[in-house]
Amino acid sequence: GAVVSQHPSRVICKSGTSVKIECRSLDFQATTMFWYRQFPKKSLMLMATSNEGSKATYEQGVEKDKFLINHASLTLSTLTVTSAHPEDSSFYICSALSGLAGTYEQYFGPGTRLTVT
């Protein structure tokens, strides 16, 4: 149980276009999901907390107008990178918070590698 999927796994887009990344909890409901980005050989940096039915909470320094997050259902959160630029190229990873069995653990998706040309 507690499987999280992401789609797409890889995407290449041209500078100036927008890209949407989906994060789904497959076998549990997640009222809270998190979005991270990770540069090569670096740590995961929390971008925002996505709450079902409400606005996302962004970490300091993350542009909310550039990284649009929508959490429309208990199993789906989307991250849209708007007007992408080469510096947005990164590995984007989501996680979903599961409250199964009274524990609160984050389950991570497999990640999406974004390359902006």
Place this chain on the structure above:
Amino acid sequence: GQSLEQPSEVTAVEGAIVQINCTYQTSGFYGLSWYQQHDGGAPTFLSYNALDGLEETGRFSSFLSRSDSYGYLLLQELQMKDSASYFCAGTTSGTYKYIFGTGTRLKVLA
């Protein structure tokens, strides 16, 4: 702010024991988790400490000392497949979000 520091790289041989340290400065600290990540993959959960002391899960153990703002991951009977990056992640009370440590790249040599 919040920060969790780890050594950048550790090298050990198969069968050995290695300890990866994590020191943190986190206001409202609640607990410390450990994750393993292979290149190109997602982080996978290893262990969690909410209380001081040692938690043992098979070959992996994790330790936490709140008074020292310090924790470590202990890997025993190292195997080649343990070569990966290891991250500590702190959570704060009142929120479930993680702040990840700087990460440690473990190389296991034959």
